[in-house]
Amino acid sequence: MKRIAESTVRRLSIYLRFLEEFEDRGLTTVSSEELARRGGTTSAQVRKDLSFFGSFGKRGLGYSVPELSSALRDILGLGREWRVVIIGAGKIGAALAQYRGFRQRGYNIVAAYDSNREKIGRSLEGIEIRDMARFESDIATERPEIAVIAIPAEGAQEVLDRIVRTGIKAVLNFAPVQLHAPADVTVRAVNMAMELEGLSFALTNRE
Amino acid sequence: MKRIAESTVRRLSIYLRFLEEFEDRGLTTVSSEELARRGGTTSAQVRKDLSFFGSFGKRGLGYSVPELSSALRDILGLGREWRVVIIGAGKIGAALAQYRGFRQRGYNIVAAYDSNREKIGRSLEGIEIRDMARFESDIATERPEIAVIAIPAEGAQEVLDRIVRTGIKAVLNFAPVQLHAPADVTVRAVNMAMELEGLSFALTNRE
DNA sequence: GCTAGTTTGTGAACGAATTCACAAGCCCCT
């Protein structure tokens, strides 16, 4: 299969969100034009994005809402459950743990890890906080597919190295540092500081 | 001035982070090659990124660490203080409010807003939680430059419309929806659900 | 002050992503 651009995948997520809304409202078909308007893009872009994966529409009519959402869920890997571990039981870990959208979409948070004696053994929004020392042995038996780094910048690369050694291939990083991993490990970053700097840049440099 | 790509601005943030680290370690010069290695890019990319804004280096030597960090801080608008309001005093709002990196870089959180009677009047990590009903009148007197949306998806577009009407031109959105704003308002989105879907996509569709 | 060794800054080449534009296909109405 041809390599798919990250931007395409992001848009598929956006389309899926609208499709789910349309499903709830009982709509049966939708046009690329409508999806584009909602998603802030163009109808040609929508059709091109979908065309990488197949033909889901009917000419003259549009896309069947249930069919297309089902197809997108499959494409995005939402047709199964994913086991997720969170490293870092601080505020960000807590915000993640309580977010209902994750479980709804099949992301099952199996545990949180921390090194702070105060936190170990307690629960984070119903999720067990375990000693980071147990990390490797737990992973070996529970085999989660996704790890979330929710600790400060300083220890993040070291934690990522440990994650990589366990064989986990997908990591979501909330620490405000650029991390390095082998090519077969996908690392996505959420960096609030960087986004804010994008805003102050825009405010500063506009005509 | 020529339009600068968002990807360029993101990289500038990354470079600045390393430069600050180098400053702390007392290093005086750095090459584009070194910055590239740390930032996960190429030296040509680093030089091209910087060249949009001027010539900061010395041929044969590299860049002066203090000079380049100062230049990047100016470019990214970090040479002044920005007033920020957070809308939504939930878990995400709390995670933001306690994050020390913001104040360090000149983002001053002036207040948080919520509609929940329970929360109004309390404090979020030392920041006053105010009634959302006061929003417009407060903005008119305090004139913050940046608003952060940290509420669930449902009310987010409506809140953005209110923000836009106050004249605020920069918004950071944590709600998992695509929002629409006039072209002169910069909206950056942080969408954890979308990032996770990027990961499950990568796990599902790889050879 | 000259030479060898670096590293920048930047046009030109390349590659990737988006947009255009239109034939092909489908629905609905008469």
Add this chain to the structure above:
DNA sequence: AGGGGCTTGTGAATTCGTTCACAAACTAGC
């Protein structure tokens, strides 16, 4: 059953972003 009106799917054209490659400019050593 045929025609008009839509909307998809997709090559081609275009735009945007990255990488290449090298002259220009600097340092350091002799």
